[in-house]
Amino acid sequence: MPHYKAPVEHTLFLLEDVLGIADYADLPGFADTGPDMLRAILGEGARLCEETWTPTNLEGDRTGCRHAPDGSVTTPESFKAAYRSYCEGGWLGLAVPEEFGGQGLPSLLNTVMQEYASSANLALAMYPGLTQGAIAALLVHGSQEQKQTYVPKLASGEWSGTMNLTEPHCGTDLGLIRTRATPNGDGSYALNGTKIFISSGEHDLTENIVHLVLARIDGAPAGTKGISLFVVPKFMAEPDGRPGARNGVSCGAIETKMGIHGNATCVMNYDGATGWLVGEENRGLAAMFVMMNEARLAVGVQGLAVSEVAFQNAVAYAQDRLQGRALTGAQNPDGPADPIIVHPDVRRTLMEIKAVNEAARALILWTSMRSDIAHRSPDPQARQAALDFMGLLTPVVKGVFTDYGFANAVAAQQMFGGHGYIEEWGMSQFVRDARIAMIYEGANGVQAMDLVGRKLAKDGGRAVMSFFDEVSRYCRAQGEHEAMQPYTAPLAESLGHLQQATMWFMNNAMARPDNAGAGATDYMHLFGLVAMGYMWAQMAEAALRRREDPQARAQMEARLVTGRHFMQRILPETALRLKRIETGADTTMALAADQF
């Protein structure tokens, strides 16, 4: 059975040495994150994920969810206690304001916990994950009454949340939504329609489920301008806080999927279900986007999370499995063969995953820190700058780290040879689970278009110019130190590629938008590489400082090597991405649709 050890040391290194969390002590919620508290929180969360959640993962995959004729859905047996422990530990409401029953701690720590939990059991982590998305939408767009009715129940984990967007004919293009909302005359609406692919849509982990649903009010304009957001509880919320009468929403079927078997993916039927408008009429997409941005960041975290646990198991296997001899002579002369970690191609694989994972964790926490600043800083300029970066980096984190998450899970599986292909070892599950993250919350091609088509040009390119400026200044300043040059020199070169690609879009996409579309995925990855390179430079800077401490020295040296591996072996891909972008759309768009 796969094992998992939460990467607490690296997380602390990032929070303290790279992000300098101590400098933010005056932000609300950050006062309680001094070194001891941080260690206590992370240690407690790590233990829960390692000891309580990890053992449920393989069973969840094997058992899956069951849908009964009465519409009820049963989750894997071991999920119940694991979910309860999570709620009882207060993890679900970690970053929820105290007035709504949460702990008011930084989102940053919630992001850390999302990673650990998703490594331990992705399918299970999705239940609280969607609840957190629902909380975010209600906190921003809900009425005071809606907040008070739902958020405390959601934050405690007694109730759970869902997002209902997709319909059979309508995924990315939400303008096609058909689910109708008819005013009941009492301020509520009757919802009718069918939603599909609803994660956690129905299950037995909570006493109530709060659905956030996109629908079209009778007579609303066509397209995306006529979509509103509704809250539709499975059981009516009674004044005493207990679930009341059953609402007209039910699970019609659950899907048989490639992975995340422990999470129920439901067809949800709305048959005159009572719902209440969240936010303004016809402004549902904007409201849902709050939820989706949170969710997109969380999905990027899932990519890292599965990559990390798959990596850890691949390392353990490579240290243990004896096969062949090192090219440089036997390393385990008394055994029948050497552990396969002696083989350069095995190491290359492991080093690549390691170098990507550590940069991904850094960028995710860096982005999550922007979210905290954007929501908690007293300085409007700091808030705006943080929001800019969050908007810019969200599609990058989602698209790039879920692509890497899957590719890394596959690479880790490869280390096991045939043993990776059989279900017994759990590596196949990691691959099958990781696959979904490239698809949901906006397929990665949609993330790329969001980045290139919307985020680049937003506010006259303010966010991207400011990012380039920050990285560029960093390279110049740090490049003066010789020890930093192996990091800053390649980073500066790759930043140049990114700037050149951005310029190329500016010069070529206006006249022909397909030139941007054809290069969007390459651009997203180019951006991700540069952002990861920037993180590695900062990690190197921190490691160079920390290695003065004899106790940390060996670990910091290892980190510096890993960073150089990234710079030498992974970052050079930026040149290829640029070259592909600059070929434009000619060959991509040349064939007629029926010539494929």
Add this chain to the structure above:
Amino acid sequence: MPHYKAPVEHTLFLLEDVLGIADYADLPGFADTGPDMLRAILGEGARLCEETWTPTNLEGDRTGCRHAPDGSVTTPESFKAAYRSYCEGGWLGLAVPEEFGGQGLPSLLNTVMQEYASSANLALAMYPGLTQGAIAALLVHGSQEQKQTYVPKLASGEWSGTMNLTEPHCGTDLGLIRTRATPNGDGSYALNGTKIFISSGEHDLTENIVHLVLARIDGAPAGTKGISLFVVPKFMAEPDGRPGARNGVSCGAIETKMGIHGNATCVMNYDGATGWLVGEENRGLAAMFVMMNEARLAVGVQGLAVSEVAFQNAVAYAQDRLQGRALTGAQNPDGPADPIIVHPDVRRTLMEIKAVNEAARALILWTSMRSDIAHRSPDPQARQAALDFMGLLTPVVKGVFTDYGFANAVAAQQMFGGHGYIEEWGMSQFVRDARIAMIYEGANGVQAMDLVGRKLAKDGGRAVMSFFDEVSRYCRAQGEHEAMQPYTAPLAESLGHLQQATMWFMNNAMARPDNAGAGATDYMHLFGLVAMGYMWAQMAEAALRRREDPQARAQMEARLVTGRHFMQRILPETALRLKRIETGADTTMALAADQF
């Protein structure tokens, strides 16, 4: 349910216009491959795969194989008739010499049929595929009696074959094999041991199963020098050709796997099973390598095959699914949205798969043609040259096309959004099935080491130098035609990268073998890219000729565009691969094993 249409037009283009099969009419078996005959054979094979095999694929995945307490294994119900049709059509013995019951046709056509069959149903195609591997080993190394006893039964499909190499503690490193063979005194041996991951090890499609088994004769030297090859039938072969007494070999369990559910992956127990030596004592590995080379080429074909069928289904979905509008304005103004094939990122994905698949098919048939020349040409020099190229290209075809096969299946799945993740559409199955090809018959890292560690230096580098010379001369000669320059110029540049990488290994790997190991996978892919580029140049050359024919013009123009897409968007990766190789092993090998 997924559909499949065998790519007969492209196959014929390759055989006739690119490989010039008509020029080989004097080779044994090639006389019967004139244009009409070729169309008849391919058309018949295509129909079988499309109509009879394709409908069994999804059921095979869902049902899988069942292992009963008596050791018997039941395959999916629909497999029986599909397998029978294949045998009755004579497809299994297509390239087997007529004296052993085959049709004596070129291996080239067998390779084509392997592709079509593996696209239609990979798990089912593995049964005849392994039989063909067993036939190859027996024809080369078996005694006349062994050939006469087994080959006609195998070629007719009445009996099937297996390869028994892997043991629980021993995969790549066959020197660790423990299965023992004890002389019975009558020329036979008693085999004892356990083999795992034996594809088609037990099933109900044939009346007998012929196992080829690696084992160690009592007292044999340790390591690979003490391994012998044995033939062990499930039922003894009686003189009248009927299966006789049950032998002491049985299936102890079947594996639960990520994919290829319709193929039984067995734990095989040898309990004093009677076997007969094939070839010489202690020379079993060499004999098995004949089988493995055939098998490796066939696995490369599997990569292409799954990529092709996944691609076809992605194209159909992209033409059909309405979502969003083209960046350049509505293309389907009367519908609610445009088909997603209008989106540049969707097209980019489809063009990349198409460009790789067509090059892969060309290189596979080119390599298979070398196999025919190597075995059938009267000219010893031509035979040797063909053998050189086959040995060189086999690991490339296996490693590169199974990596692409899987990546392309994933990319094709991505086109379906959430629908790709649920099992109903069959895209998940393609991904799960394609995954095994990167692992079995030598994991792709092992292929890379075979290429770099053995094939490059073999015979003083004769094969690789001769390949470079051929491509280089081709670029010079064809580069004189302006219409060919968009193909020959990038190819020449990438060939330069490959030559530079080869030189780098020569200069740096002798002193430090890890420098070769750390770059092996990059080198394999660099080689594959150049070889695919060479194929695209030849396809472009043929397409430029053929487009003079007005009827072929549109198709040939599309082919020329696809070739340019390859040259502009895919081939430039060679520069990145070279750069990675030239960084050597420093960062790859720097960490201690426990620092990962």
